[in-house]
Amino acid sequence: MVRVSLTVNGEKRDAEVPPETTLLRMLREAFNLTGAKLGCDVGDCGACTVIVDGKLVNSCLMLAGQVDGRDVLTIEGLATADNLHPIQKVFEEKGSLQCGFCGPGVILSAKWLLDQNPDPSVPDIRDALSGNLCRCTGYTKMIEAIQTIARERTV
């Protein structure tokens, strides 16, 4: 077993997991944080996207042991229902999510992008979302939403 101590959404957490446990499984099974989804388990779909020390990560490709001492942000740490993050608010208004399964990953990728670049171009947005697959084909409205947030912020 591997002992892991880390910060998840601002809280100190500890877990003891088998060494093959991925960050995704630890979040879901040890911490009951099911916002990050298992879509492919091989780093292709981005449904498991989380932010580790400010970097976008496919949590299915990172071992739990690798996040010892680090800071992890999941979708659950981004906001609450009555205090939405602007991305969640605009995604809701624009109807950017259909089935919603890719949503947590896409929203975290969008947050990461806007943290790096407050005024991204459409190619910048496409590039940032390139690791997040959506099978309901809702990319257009996601891109529109991210552009809207950037515009509102820069005004």
Add this chain to the structure above:
Amino acid sequence: METTTKTGTLVEAEELLRARTHSPLVPLPIEVRGPEPNRQTPAVGQRTTRPDARTHGLGQTKYIDDFYVPGMLYAKIKRAGVASARITKVDTSEAEAMPGVVAVITGKDIPVNSFGPSLKDQPVLAHERVFHAGDGVAAVAAVTEQIAADALEKIKIEYEEFAPVLDPLESLKLETPGVHAPSANIYGHKLIKKGDIEKGFAESYRIFEASFRTQMVEHVPLEPHSSLAQWDANGRLTIHSTLGRITLGRADIARTLGIPMSRIRIIATVVGGNFGGKNEITTEPVIGMLAKKTGRPVKCTFTRPEEFYASTTRHPIIMDYKTGVTKEGKILARKVRLVLDGGAYCSWSETTLGKACILCAGPYEIENLVAEAFVVYTNKTMTGAMRGFGAPQVCFGYESHMDDMAKALGIDPLEMRLRNVLKEGSLSPTSQALHSVVVKESLLQAAKRFGWNVQGAGQGQGALP
């Protein structure tokens, strides 16, 4: 009571309510508006938000795989890996002896080992015979998913392999061995005849023949199939599942487990993409049996590879078109033969076959038509429902054929279509009189919007706004 709903007028809702209830009602501000022909619904152009958008965005929507129940076991299914074979030996003893493995089942443990939305030709777990490489041959329930996956490798199965039938045209031949012998390989057929094609071809200026094929397509919902089974103290089974058609699924689960439908409760929550691929049961009877055997809740979630080889896919279709036209490009006669590759099991093939056959003439007025469709078994991943049920495949066929003919006749492809499209009152291939037909208007508007025949447009130059 006499009420007539006039189109475009208001009905006294208050009166309706009063007549049907015993206690006096406070008048409600209800307006019942009848449909207004040829008028756009007021919903168009309105902005609305999805009721589930908030929980989606917060990551709080619970999909099936997000449910974890105390004491829950994880199930994994061993796949055959061979396309056609007889199972000669099954040894699960080594897997059963592994620490953390709680139960192992095989095909012999399933009370009624056959199901399907129409033909009951699909086993829950292959028993004696394997019909395609994705067939499940054994299932394990263990305390962790990793142990269940490791246990699959300890299950020893010996096969006597047969030459698989892989080509649908080969399968169509009567001398080809039956995939499900003694049943025939052709398990569905439809024939549509209209007018006199011999006469139509005889009067044609030119006759064009072409053959088209489409490939197998997987739905790839972002959320893999998942289900969670629990038995209660009174012998009732509750299954949380990604199933789209829960009532149909319940009938199949009742059949395979040999218990009445009234003992089964299916709970389906928000689905993470279906596209037709989650319309029938997959793992439900397996986890139902494992949960019964272990007395514990059991969950099974497909791996991404399982989505490809153990769930349904879109039917590949081989389409042979023969079309007779006048010099001006008016279609006089058309003969179509469709061969649908059904894969190992029927699933929704009958629906797909019917739609493909009815729609294969395209949105064109064709007085003389013969359309014939066959669906055949092959030792491949089964095909089933997927958006459009066969319509997208034949659309690729008839529109490609149309472009080829227009080019050969030197007619603009849009003009060629306008000369043949269905009009108000046209008869469909099955002689249904069609109403509200706006094919011509739609084509003209589309051509105008994307700049058909405008210099530089429509040439892969990114002409879209």
